Amino acid sequence: MNAYEYLNALRRAFEVLPEDERESAIRYYEEYFLDAGPENEQQVIEELGAPEQVAQNIVNEYKEVARRAPSPDPAAEAEGAEAAPSAVPARPRPAWETLLVLLGGLVLLCFIGIPVLGGLLAGAVGLAVGAVALLAGLGLMLVFVLAALPVAAVVAGVGLCAFSLALFFGGRAASGLLTLGAGVCLLALGCMMGFGCVRLCAACIPPLMRGVGWCVEQCGRFFRWCARLARQAWERLRGW
């Protein structure tokens, strides 16, 4: 394992902490490695021990400080730093109280939480799908219009040129020339419009894709935030 991997492992283990605590802790260890110097990297990793352990100590310490009274309790202090990493000094609660809370939470969830949240979620998903469909439809329409015009012009131009040939063969040279001219003009116009449309698409589509990517990323962040919230709630419930 190198410093980079070690710090990543720490970062993952610190995810249970609030953002500023996490940043502060990670920063300390990043600087620690920097100050130790690359030549001491392995030694540092050895001395620090398993990143999960290091993180556990810090998380326990965070919980300890969170519930500490203004005057430091020497017993809790000593226990905090010396106790086994998994031990968090918690007030034992009677089993029936925990059960009651769980039951109440379950009832709340069933009758209020799930219907409300479910409805909200369904509504949000529906809105999202609708918005995407609308955009896609508009986009397709636009593409169609953009593509159709030049194609129509080119086709009309070719058609007129062919018709002009028929006129030439039919002996109507003047009309034929006129028609040929019109046909070539339309052909040129169609080609120009075609090029213009291609350039337009090239300019618009990458930003559009980036926008879609941004939306997807925001959704990902939102879900990760939800997951973290849920995990914190669970942690708090467990430590109760």
Next chain:
Amino acid sequence: MPFPVTATLLDAVVLAIVAREDIYGYKITQEVRRLVGISESTLYPVLRRLQKDGFLTAYNEMMTNRVRRYYHVTPSGREKLREYRADWTAYRDALESVLGEGEGKSE
């Protein structure tokens, strides 16, 4: 060093080290290890606790290619250190009276 260092003692040692002069994390660890020889090689929880209690503050020092975080003792930190020193003196003298060389009646 066979005697375990309690959390309180470690707090006091770290506080005393920072009180000498402003110092950064890695160097504190080196110093603590030199003085006490503990296997506890990470002092982040201690530093954080001392900060939360208001005994230390931290600031950033600009270096040539990076930033380094230094710790500094607050006035209330110095007050706490005075308390620790008083406690330590009593503790040390008590232990010395029974563990110290030349004391006791073993012959």
